Amino acid sequence: MEIIDKKNLEKIKALNNQFVLKVVDEFISLCKPLKVTVITDSQEDIDYVRNRAIELSEETKLSLKGHTVHYDGFFTMSNHDQARDKGNTQVLVPKDEEGSYPWINTMEREKGLKEVLDIMDGCMKGHECVIRFFCLGPKNSKFSILALQLTDSFYVAHSEDLLYRAGYEEFRKLNGSDDFFYFIHSSGELTGKPPVTKNLDKRRIYIDLKEGRVLSVNNQYAGNSLGLKKLALRLAIYKANNEDWLTEHYFIMGVHPKGKNRTSFFCGAFPSACGKTSTAMLPGQTIVGDDIAYLRVWEDGYAHSVNIERGIFGIIKDVNAKNDPVIFDALTTPRETIFSNVLVKDGKPYWIGDGSTIPDGGHNYSGNWNKGKKDKNGRDIPLAHPNARYTIRIEELNNADPNLHKPDGVPVHGIFYGGRDSDTMPPVIESLDWEHGVFLGASIESETTSATLGEEGVRMKQPMANLDFMVVSLGKYIKNHQVFGNRLEHCPKVFATNYFLKNKEGKYLNGILDKLCWVIWAEGRVHNDFNAIKTPIGNIPKYLDLKTLFKQYLDKDYKEEDYIKQFSIRPKKILEKLDRIEAMYKKEKDVPEFFWNIFNNQKNLLINLKNKSDSEEISPLLF
Numbered sequence: 001m002e003i004i005d006k007k008n009l010e011k012i013k014a015l016n017n018q019f020v021l022k023v024v025d026e027f028i029s030l031c032k033p034l035k036v037t038v039i040t041d042s043q044e045d046i047d048y049v050r051n052r053a054i055e056l057s058e059e060t061k062l063s064l065k066g067h068t069v070h071y072d073g074f075f076t077m078s079n080h081d082q083a084r085d086k087g088n089t090q091v092l093v094p095k096d097e098e099g100s101y102p103w104i105n106t107m108e109r110e111k112g113l114k115e116v117l118d119i120m121d122g123c124m125k126g127h128e129c130v131i132r133f134f135c136l137g138p139k140n141s142k143f144s145i146l147a148l149q150l151t152d153s154f155y156v157a158h159s160e161d162l163l164y165r166a167g168y169e170e171f172r173k174l175n176g177s178d179d180f181f182y183f184i185h186s187s188g189e190l191t192g193k194p195p196v197t198k199n200l201d202k203r204r205i206y207i208d209l210k211e212g213r214v215l216s217v218n219n220q221y222a223g224n225s226l227g228l229k230k231l232a233l234r235l236a237i238y239k240a241n242n243e244d245w246l247t248e249h250y251f252i253m254g255v256h257p258k259g260k261n262r263t264s265f266f267c268g269a270f271p272s273a274c275g276k277t278s279t280a281m282l283p284g285q286t287i288v289g290d291d292i293a294y295l296r297v298w299e300d301g302y303a304h305s306v307n308i309e310r311g312i313f314g315i316i317k318d319v320n321a322k323n324d325p326v327i328f329d330a331l332t333t334p335r336e337t338i339f340s341n342v343l344v345k346d347g348k349p350y351w352i353g354d355g356s357t358i359p360d361g362g363h364n365y366s367g368n369w370n371k372g373k374k375d376k377n378g379r380d381i382p383l384a385h386p387n388a389r390y391t392i393r394i395e396e397l398n399n400a401d402p403n404l405h406k407p408d409g410v411p412v413h414g415i416f417y418g419g420r421d422s423d424t425m426p427p428v429i430e431s432l433d434w435e436h437g438v439f440l441g442a443s444i445e446s447e448t449t450s451a452t453l454g455e456e457g458v459r460m461k462q463p464m465a466n467l468d469f470m471v472v473s474l475g476k477y478i479k480n481h482q483v484f485g486n487r488l489e490h491c492p493k494v495f496a497t498n499y500f501l502k503n504k505e506g507k508y509l510n511g512i513l514d515k516l517c518w519v520i521w522a523e524g525r526v527h528n529d530f531n532a533i534k535t536p537i538g539n540i541p542k543y544l545d546l547k548t549l550f551k552q553y554l555d556k557d558y559k560e561e562d563y564i565k566q567f568s569i570r571p572k573k574i575l576e577k578l579d580r581i582e583a584m585y586k587k588e589k590d591v592p593e594f595f596w597n598i599f600n601n602q603k604n605l606l607i608n609l610k611n612k613s614d615s616e617e618i619s620p621l622l623f
């Protein structure tokens, strides 16, 4: 502890928590930083983090007040640190469990710890290490979990300040308990200016369930580095699924139908880069959260949910004034905002699909950039990375929901599950009941995107958009969903959405803002405002209801022929999907019976439908 000066050590000691001291001592000794700085909830400390990120060139100021840009490591279009690294993310398990979960990367705990602790030995040499305390969830709330972060990246520490609630004072209230998560992160050896991680081959993100901690090294991309984001998500999934609540990859939004004087709250899980944030930020609605929620059965008979975050780390690609007016406005006005992996010219950020005229040159994640620049493998380097991001606070937005920090959270009236599916499912369907809703969520498929490393456009299974973070068996997880809903007096209605349906020529069948109509329709269904058409896979909207909603909300004339194309049921395609689902779930040991009952029932109904008609697409008007 010699390297922590008296003032900083006093800040830790004031917490009266032996476990905090132990963790700090252990990892400072291992990582060997030059200096240690402890950050409390004081404005002075928080400003220090923001300023250090700039002094160290991890962030650079842009023209608009409060705006900065950060870059993550980049060597080539296929070797970079611009997305989540699923391959090097491992869940540490007891020896006899290694390799026994088909969808989870597991490694024997002792072996994994040895490997990562070896890599971490001296990883902070020459760096300043910052110690931060946060609260995952609202303060003074039954939902919340505290988190301790050690990192040598001021970009990470600054991002967490935008994204999470400060928790130093909450740690004081712990009364010495060791009931918190902790995260040790190091960018490792750095290269260049701005400084980026050099040894990407030694990037590791190891999740130690037993200790409630994650060790992450040789990376900067927030999905890998920020303890409180996807790393805490995994620890919380483990905790929730071994208790009686849920941790989900959900946004939470308030839906405000015109002329109704009511608010309904919806959660929604979509894989990364599938329209999740842009749903939560739809015009006329309010946002509670865009990424991660904790849910509990509440005294009023509803499930209540809280956003464990208070900010957004959103994908910036295709955010423009036309398609995402609310987000675009937030990003083009002065406020504390970190842009990452975008193009900068004369202090202004540019990104793919921003609707502006792109300059021919500037600075981006590959250094100096000119139109036509290629990596050393001859691949085009786009002006901004497709997974370039922005980080902002929700409470500063005009559309922030007033319940964001409410310790009781908000009641959940409905849940959406969505994926990137070009040819199988209609834009929106309503489940027949809760268990069918769990089945729909568990059967989400989605084509891969640039938010994770690897090839794009490959169809993958994405149960509840949570498979990347799954640290318990899928069977147990699905079962917990079933049980959770069955405990509720007021069960949320479940909807499956698909914003990405295309025609045979590969053209999208819907406009980007059409999702507003699906959301408003779903909200109306919760309150019995609309009738629906029952099909074997669930209930779909009636044409005339949608026609009215399109006019009212988007001022669009929604044509019946478009409705028919979008809402036709495709038994052949859906049966193929069921085959894929079957193959997946057959590999799991403990899939609950209700899942197979629904599966078999759906399959029979679809086979009947297919036998009745020669057409691959059955018009919604025929049901």
Ligand code: OXD
Pocket (backbone or CB within 6 Å): 084, 223, 271, 272, 291, 313, 451
């Ligand atoms: C995210 C992700 O950043 O899911 O939210 O990748």
Ligand code: MN
Pocket (backbone or CB within 6 Å): 249, 272, 291
């Ligand atoms: Mn996410």
